[in-house]
Amino acid sequence: MRNALSKKIVDIQPSGIRKFFDVVSEMPDAISLGVGEPDFDTPWSIREEGIYSLEKGRTFYTSNAGLKELRVEITNYLSRKYDLHYDAMKEVMVTVGGSEAIDVALRCMVDPGDEVLIPQPCYVSYVPCAVMADAVPVTIDLKEENQFKLTKEQLLASITDKTKILVLAFPNNPTGAIMTKEELAELVPVIIEKDLYVISDEIYSEMTYNGKHCSIASFPGMKERTVVINGFSKAFAMTGWRLGYACAPANIMEQMIKLHQFAIMCAPTNSQFAAVEALKNCDAEVAKMMEAYNQRRRYLVNAFKEMGIECFEPFGAFYVFPSIKKFGMSSEEFATRLLQEQKLAVVPGTAFGECGEGFVRISYAYSIENLKVGLERIKNFIDGLSVDK
Amino acid sequence: MRDKILNMLEKNSRIDLKDMAVMLGISEAEVANEIADMEKEHIICGYNTIINWDKTGEEKVTALIEVKVTPQRGLGFDSIAERIYQYNEITSVYLMSGGFDFTVIIEGKSMKEVAQFVSNKLATLDSVLSTSTHFVLKKYKDYGKVLDVPVKDERMLVTP
Incomplete structure (x- = not known):
């Protein structure tokens, strides 16, 4: 055999x-x-919405990109919280957890041999997802003396002609490190000058304890080269609902939705209805x-x-x-x-x-x-x- | 800071001062002073314990009584409330909006004891027009705590 x-x-x-x-x-x-x-x-009001959607028989597929109402709420939320402004119709996709978004984003953005920079320690799936996408994962060892933040020097030292993507995951699992607006501002000119794209996994964005989270996509010139990944698991304690989302420029998002459509169809419908309540009423x-x-x-x-x-x-x-x-x-x-x-x-x-x-x-x-x-x-x-x- | 201290105490009045100080990122003395001040100002009025009496041998009944009264000229409801809340059997007295005036919560050893209290003491007060007594059959949740349902952590032990 x-x-x-x-x-x-x-x-x-x-x-x-x-x-x-x-x-x-x-x-x-x-x-x-x-x-x-x-x-x-x-929170009970979210669970209750999920139950209600089942009671009402809302057991159908949603559109591939996700319920329109939810996508609109996602864009409202990102704009009021993080000064990120996306078109709910063209730049947002609801995914099965942030993890699906990581996989889809990488597969949509790399060709064989492209290098993906992955600062470590980090969540377990970036390296395997890069490999599955036929990219070459290049890890950057973050240092405790830098409080596990990515420095401009480390970034510059890791970039080659083949580098295409930088994965940023702050607030970070497992270190608990964050990167402030000032610290991200150091990286932005390098990213733009070297023409890199960023996959920014911001799943822990609500959990910052000395000031508000800053998304790298909120810097001028960065939105068009960043895929922002976020979700409901951590902020709303919804891990088992398997619901996340990605926001990206329309040309990237179009391809991501295509891939998502073939692999997943759509994220779970009752989770999506519950998530609308999470974004609207659970601050x-x-x-x-x-x-x-x-x-x-x-x-x-x-x-x-x-x-x-x-x-x-x-x-x-x-x-x-x-x-x-x-x-x-x-x-x-x-x-x-x-x-x-x-x-x-x-x-x-x-x-x-x-x-x-x-x-x-x-x-x-x-x-x-x-x-x-x-x-x-x-x-x-x-x-x-x-x-x- | 006061509201944070109060929120912590409301959930657990036995919390260690030192733990509180660490968790709030302030000094132990600061916590102690704030609490002492709030006790003086009667913002903190006491520290009770939530007890599920059903699990003890103690016979206890709780009743909620809707009371209609005639307010007294110049004194409104306050002086009537005072007449009512002096009784030790009564655990809570609230002035209400809507179809009646006071909610009175009373604890007794038996339904008979409560019934006697209502008919002999409460209903006979001059200003009281009528009472309507509802006995509690079972308490599921009290002061934000679900009684008698142990919390079990069903998460997997290790996840990424």
């Missing part, structure tokens, strides 16, 4: 998180600070959740400081990314031993790129009570380590 599988796909490494997940699932009594999704339930609910995240963030950063674990202060998303270098073991070893000895799951930094070595990702999408239990276990674990020495 011939080999059933595509060499390209087989060669893609499975996500490091998946490997770790398999270890964790062997331990049913473990607790976790390892999830990448909100602990809040979707207060979102603000409440964001205040809770911010309180937990301060709590965690302080707890690590008290434990003597080095941790730069993250201002975005819902992760802290403390350094575990001083314990003299790899991230994976640290996470594995913490799991085995204290039954606490955290994610090794290496799951997000090799340069995540020496760090672990800890999520604060947990109640303070749960965080306390988790921190206690980390403390027990590292106290045990010091005794070893």
Whole structure:
């Protein structure tokens, strides 16, 4: 029999998180600070809209690009929140989560051999998606001393004649890093001069804790070369609804919708109806959740400081990314031993790129009570380590 | 800052001062002072506990009574409210808009005890025109907390 599988796909490494997940699932009594999704339930008014749409029998397909009403609400939301102005009819597409948008955007924009710059540590799917699109992923190692931000120098040093796309993902999973307007402004002239396109994954845009999120697409000259990706999972605690969106100039969007049409048809209809309510009426609910995240963030950063674990202060998303270098073991070893000895799951930094070595990702999408239990276990674990020495 | 402190205390009045200070990014002394001031100003009026009495052996009934009254000249509703809220059995008194004047919430050991209180004490007050008593059969949610439904984290333990 011939080999059933595509060499390209087989060669893609499975996500490091998946490997770790398999270890964790062997331990049913473990607790976790390892999830990448909100602990809040979707606000009830959103859930209720979803239920209502089912009751009304709205079980049909929507147009490929998504419900018109939702696309209009998305453009209103982006304009009032981030000063981004898109044409709801030509420049917006509703997707199955932000992850579909990442895949579709990359496949629509690269030809074989084009290089895609991917600053790491980052979300797990950019590199494989670039490979699946026949592009060459080129990673940039972000540095803790730069608070895991992308600097102009690092960007310049990574650009070649073949570079076409820069993936930007701030606020960042797993580091919690953000990039301010001033910091992005440093990159903009380079991007324009080198004629790069940007895929900007802004799924954590609501979760910034020292000022409002700034989108790179809001700079003059950038909208026409940027695909903005966002979604409902994080801001509205809607991970399981699988709903995101992409905004791009019409010529790019036209191709993205074509691809989306063949692969997906349209995003889930009842999720789309629910999302209209999210954008229209849930600012207060979102603000409440964001205040809770911010309180937990301060709590965690302080707890690590008290434990003597080095941790730069993250201002975005819902992760802290403390350094575990001083314990003299790899991230994976640290996470594995913490799991085995204290039954606490955290994610090794290496799951997000090799340069995540020496760090672990800890999520604060947990109640303070749960965080306390988790921190206690980390403390027990590292106290045990010091005794070893 | 005050509203943030109040929001935290409203959800958990036993929260540690030090934790609060860290979570709000201010000093412990600042939190303590704000709370003390708000206690003095009667913005914070007390710290109660939400109890699901159904799970204890204690017999308790709660009733909500709609009360219609004649307001007194020069004093309006306040002096009547005061006459009503002095009773220890009564846990809440609200002046209402709409078809009646006061909502009175009362706790007693039995329906009989509550009924006697209403007919002997409340209904006989001079200004009270009529009462209508509704007994609570089951409490599902009180003070923002769903009673008796344990919260379970059903998320996968590790996700990207």
